[in-house]
Amino acid sequence: MRPDLLGVFRRELQLTFTGSPGREPDWSAALADGNDAGFLGPGSAAWAVHGSMAPIVGGVRALMMQALHPGALAGVYEHSRFREDPLGRLAGTIRWIFTVTYGDTTAGRTASDHVRRLHRAVTGTYQDGTGTERPYAANDPDLLRWVHLAFTDSFLAAHLIWGSYWGGRGSIPKGADAYVAEWAVAGELMGVTDPPRTAAELRSQLDDYLTSGQLVHSARLDEVMSFLRSPGLSPLLLPGYRLLFEGALASLREPYRQLLGLERRRIGPVRLPAVAATRVVLAGVRLALGRRGPTEISARRRLARLQAGTTRADDAGRP
Numbered sequence: 001m002r003p004d005l006l007g008v009f010r011r012e013l014q015l016t017f018t019g020s021p022g023r024e025p026d027w028s029a030a031l032a033d034g035n036d037a038g039f040l041g042p043g044s045a046a047w048a049v050h051g052s053m054a055p056i057v058g059g060v061r062a063l064m065m066q067a068l069h070p071g072a073l074a075g076v077y078e079h080s081r082f083r084e085d086p087l088g089r090l091a092g093t094i095r096w097i098f099t100v101t102y103g104d105t106t107a108g109r110t111a112s113d114h115v116r117r118l119h120r121a122v123t124g125t126y127q128d129g130t131g132t133e134r135p136y137a138a139n140d141p142d143l144l145r146w147v148h149l150a151f152t153d154s155f156l157a158a159h160l161i162w163g164s165y166w167g168g169r170g171s172i173p174k175g176a177d178a179y180v181a182e183w184a185v186a187g188e189l190m191g192v193t194d195p196p197r198t199a200a201e202l203r204s205q206l207d208d209y210l211t212s213g214q215l216v217h218s219a220r221l222d223e224v225m226s227f228l229r230s231p232g233l234s235p236l237l238l239p240g241y242r243l244l245f246e247g248a249l250a251s252l253r254e255p256y257r258q259l260l261g262l263e264r265r266r267i268g269p270v271r272l273p274a275v276a277a278t279r280v281v282l283a284g285v286r287l288a289l290g291r292r293g294p295t296e297i298s299a300r301r302r303l304a305r306l307q308a309g310t311t312r313a314d315d316a317g318r319p
Helices: 003-018 026-032 045-050 055-067 070-079 086-102 105-119 141-162 175-189 199-211 219-229 238-251 254-260 274-289 294-308 312-316
Strands: 123-127 133-137
Touching (some): 003 274, 045 086, 045 175, 055 086, 055 219, 055 254, 070 123, 070 133, 070 141, 086 105, 105 175, 141 199, 141 274, 175 199, 199 254, 219 238
Antiparallel strands (some): 123 133
């Protein structure tokens, strides 16, 4: 990739992920502040998973999974501006995930409280799988649990497939169970009661939603998936994104993929090699953005300052 094109590609990625092209967003730089190491830290399973390129695919997969619950889907469909501003919702979600991952405990709690306050206005009704109209609220424990399960499962699955390639962190310290247990803190911050703490518990709780009939296919789901397959991204990013979408779809277990009603793309009679194609796209993203993200760098500055016993002002005055 030519240097000038690489710079344009980098700015488009920064705009998509943070809304701040050409510079580190203020909220990310602020993670260098704080008075403790945070809920997680270097060497944790969560830092390994969230520090690779794989969460880019995991985020798309999580949106697919979340939309299978008609209550969660209704909240997005009726209260978000996903059609007009798809990047705004994405940037907000990224901000929360990385603040909880890399910020100090105060920053993680503050970010989660902010999201919960926004959720208070997200209420309405939806039709369940039997056609019965039911009320929903984004802060309902059942919906919060489903969203947490979908995120945790998707980030973990994406890392297990792509995390050891192209800037990944290889194996997960202490394994998949450690990631599920560590990321349970994010669920608790959002109001999830007793989130799963092992990969087996995670899978069991996910499948309970499936077997109980709470996950359904609908025309509304088709509309949202059609948008998610080809959102309003920059023409420079859209071809790569479409490959990431196919990778996310390929990573789903068959019952969930069937319920979505999405067929994997084919090139003539041959199925698109989505996993390998996604690996190439992630390599390009890593080349543009670098191996270590600005949020992790800010967190490491905070940890180094705390270990040295200095203040942020002391750091700023050093050459």
